[in-house]
Amino acid sequence: MEETSAANFSSLPTPSQRLSKIRRRKKKTREEVFSDIMEVTRKERAHLNEWKEVVSTYRKDASECEDRRDTRDERWRQEDRQEDQRWRQEDQRWRDATLGLLCDQTDMLRRLVELQEQQQDYRVPLQPLYSHPPHVPHLPHPDV
Numbered sequence: 001m002e003e004t005s006a007a008n009f010s011s012l013p014t015p016s017q018r019l020s021k022i023r024r025r026k027k028k029t030r031e032e033v034f035s036d037i038m039e040v041t042r043k044e045r046a047h048l049n050e051w052k053e054v055v056s057t058y059r060k061d062a063s064e065c066e067d068r069r070d071t072r073d074e075r076w077r078q079e080d081r082q083e084d085q086r087w088r089q090e091d092q093r094w095r096d097a098t099l100g101l102l103c104d105q106t107d108m109l110r111r112l113v114e115l116q117e118q119q120q121d122y123r124v125p126l127q128p129l130y131s132h133p134p135h136v137p138h139l140p141h142p143d144v
Contacts, residue, residue: 013021028036
């Protein structure tokens with residue numbers, strides 16, 4: 001392990017080699033440096049604008065999706081209200097029909113009772129109106 005580290009260390013340039021390389025490198029003028037900075041700035045601005053466009057597209061899509069969901073939910077709520085109204089009307093019709101039937105039945109019973117009362121007033125009863133049998137006197141047994 002130490003041999004590998006030593007080999008890597010020995011392959012690094014010495015300070016004098018680095019200084020010599022720096023001296024041989026072509027020096028940039030102020031215009032070149034300014035031009036490089038402007039190029040980097042343009043690239044960063046372009047990248048930022050692309051990112052802003054992506055974010056804007058995402059927000060627009062999300063907003064449209066939310067609008068569609070709100071529209072759908074409102075349509076469903078409206079359909080639910082209409083269905084509830086139809087059921088309430090149907091229930092009211094059933095209640096009205098049941099009440100009408102009960103009124104008709106009550107009127108029929110009233111008329112039947114009146115008719116029965118009239119028939120009892122005009123006819124002579126064939127039997128006594130009490131429910132127990134007539135009293136038969138007790139006769140003593142002949143052997144007594």
